[in-house]
Amino acid sequence: MATATSTAGRTAWARNLAAPIRGFLHAEIGGSLILVAAIALALLWANLAPHSYEQLWETKATIAVGDHRLSTDLRGWINEGLMTLFFLVVGLEAKRELDVGELRERARLAVPAMAAFGGMAVAAAVYLLINAGGPGASGWGAAVSTDTALALGALSLVTRGRGLRARVFLLSMVVSDDLVALLIIALAYTETVSLTALAIALALFGVLIALRFAGTSWRAPTAILAGFGVWLAMFESGVDPVIAGLAIGLVTSAYPPARDDLERTTELARSFREQPTPELAYSARASMTAAISANERLQYLLHPWTSRVIVPLFALANAGVHLDGDLLSAASTSSITIGLVVAFVVAKPLGVLAATWVATRPAFGGTRPTLTWPALAVTASSAGVGFTVSLLVASLAFDGALLEQAKVGVLLTALLSPLVAWLAVRAMRRLPAEVRARQLEGTAPQIVDLSDEIDPDRDHVRGAPDAPVTLLEYGDLECPYCRDAWPVVHELQEQFGDELRYVFRHLPLSDVHPGAQMAAEATEAAAAQGAFWEMHERLLHDHDALTIADLHRHATELGLDVERFTDDLRRRRHAPRIARDVQSADASGVSGTPTFFINGRRHRGAYDGAALAAALRAAALRPVRS
Structure with a gap:
């Protein structure tokens, strides 16, 4: 929970409990470091004590309830059980991007999806060409799927943490990649299928979809039972049950919290503060939880475990190979x-590039x-890392010496692909500036999140009117985080000069800040006398002193016509102006303060000087095009 001194904090109206795309990528990249360590440990273990390595992972483990038994070895419980949660998180993030992220504009989904299919098709064709007629031909499915964690980690490493759009593109691509790879497992590497168990899985999956329209009080436990039932039925059907995870994730919707839900949560929290009973505590907690979509709640709970525990455990169980002469x-x-x-x-990189070229042709x-x-060449090179699904398929297609050879090939891709991506980055940085500019002009603009365009005749603007970068803030004059952000904005204006203009819009959160509405109207009354910014700065500085007497004192010290100022407040002449700002905030999906937009694009994450400056510099390279 953020403290009052943290510039990365949020008020009770905070939009997300779970981090959106930046948080997902950060956790995935951090997990990739643990994954690399797990691979190294598996190789050391398999070479120093190969007998104990195989003996442990081949140990049988059985769950029995009456006459019903589920039995497999420890490696199988990881590959078919825990890895289901990994694919669930991948599906959840894909659905979040489809509902509220970059892919909510459906036309943008076609390019990464085509890139994924093209990369997989070319990779499979080349593998089959090399293995035609040989014992390795049956393992073609191991040559198609990119490893999400390692690919994102490699891309972050070679780009030094920059290139958010490249990572979003890669993530969108590997989700399609994983979906096709799991279908390949189901269709090409499933020997026997129980139609009865498969029908039960489909029926329970239908129950999961129907639960989206059910009441909230019993929906969560029922969904957990149905989801486990889908996995269990898939396990019994003979089809790899990890498919259940991705499918469930793709039907779990993401959405921003509604203002009504947030207001109800605030009222319940206030009631608990006045009367701290167990009933009110439970109601307030349940209301807070229900305000956030199930998609983001599940990501918040599961993603640290999947990226930093489950996938490294999978590597530990599968990557061990005895590397003798x-x-x-x-x-x-x-x-x-x-x-x-x-x-x-x-x-695979060549297939990704070729398919992207085809998908972006106006003729199609x-x-x-x-x-x-x-x-895109750097991103495509990073996609050439195979591990998780490749090892899954290899273990289904091969055994003995052939499986060991396949593991060596998979491990080599994790070493060579990042090297190719690094070389591509070096080549890209040597391109002339005019070539880079032409390349940027040929890309699609970012999706604009800001509902109402900036109107210089109505909005409060500081800085050059024709500045290439615009920083807009929705703020609350009683919010301590807005006060903390104000010096940061000042520093940014000094740093960027005529390259930046700053716009302030009101979002008084009256349910948690009772003086915010009157303070906002006071700044507008001062604006009517040409002193908006002077009053704005005073009230932010003294955000704990916003009584009528305090407002009159500020007006007097600023040399305003106090009688006119008081009459404006008494008649509430500027309330409609505040209401229009609040309506624009609602239309833009804003529910917390401060919330920043850079060239119409919502800034997510911390709003300290370094984070905002980096985002502004990135926007300066790509101003919004009309």
């Missing part, structure tokens, strides 16, 4: 090892890409 000699000439390396490191009704072609 015989295996290395066999792998160096193995069509399986060579096929996997060429498919991922060479064929395509839209402009969201990335420049050099940036």
Whole structure:
């Protein structure tokens, strides 16, 4: 929970409990470091004590309820059980992007989806070409799927944490990639299928969808039971049950909290403060939870576990391979090892680029890409990392020596693809400035989140009218976080000069700040006498002193016509002006203060000087196009 001194905090109207795309990427990239450590540990273990390594993961574990038994080894419980949660989180993030993120404009989904399909098709074709007629041909499914964690980690490493759009594109692409890969597992690597169990899984999945329209009091426990039932039925059907995770994630909607829900939560919290009973505590907590979408609640709970525990545990159980001279000699000439390396490191990036070019052609009704072609080349190279699904498929297609050769190929992709991506970054940075500019002009603009365009005749604006970058804030004059943000805004204006204009709009949160509405009207009364910014700064500085007497004192010290100022407040002449700002905030999905928009694009995350300055510099390179 944020404290009053944190510039990254939010008021009780905070929009998200779970971090959106930036938080997802941050956790995924942090998890990739743990994943690399787990791979190294698995290799050390398998080479120093190979017998104990295999003995542990092949230990049988059984769950029995009456006459019904679920039995597999520890590796199977990880691969088919815990990994279901990993694919659930991937599906949740994809659905969040579809509902409220970059992909809510459906036309933008076509390009990364086509890129994923193209990369997979070319990779599979090259692998089959190398392994035609040989024992490795059956493992073509291991050559198609990108590892989400390692690919995002590699991209972040080579771009030094920059390039959010590239990471969003890669994430969108690998979700389609994972979906197709799981379908490949279900269709190509399932030997026997129980139609009865599969029908039960589909019926329970229908129950999950229907629960979206049910009451909130019993929906969550019922959904958990139905979701577990889907997994159990898939396990019994013979189809890999990890598919259940991705499917459930893709039907779990994301949405911003409604203003009515937030107001009800505030009232319940206030009631609990006045009468701290267990009933009111439970009601307030339940109301807060219900205000946030199930999608974001699940991500908040599961993502740290999947990225930093489950996937590294999967690596520990599957990446161990005894690298002796015989295996290395066999792998160096193995069509399986060579096929996997060429498919991922060479064929897949080329397939991604070719499919993206086709998908963006006007002749096919395509839209402009969201990335420049050099940036897309870096992203495509990062996508050439195979691990999680590749090892899953390899364990289904091979055993013995062939499986060991496949593991060597998969591990090599994790080393070579980041190297290719790094070389692509080096080449991109040497491009002339005019070439970079032409590339930027050929990309699609970012989706604008701001509902009402800036009107210089109505909005309060500081800075050059024609500045290439606009920073807009929705603020509350009684909010301590807005007070903390005000010096940051001043520093940014000094730092960027004529390159930046600043706009302030009112969002008084009257349910938590009773003096905010009157303070907002006082600044507008001062604006009528040409002193908006002077009054604005005074009230932010003294946000705990907003009585009528305090407002009169400020007006007197500013040399305003106090009688006119008082009459404006008494008649509430400027209340409609405040209401229009609040309506624009609602239309833009704003519910907390301070909330910033940069060139119409909502700024998410911290709003300290460094974070905002970085976002402003990025916007200066890509001003919003009309």
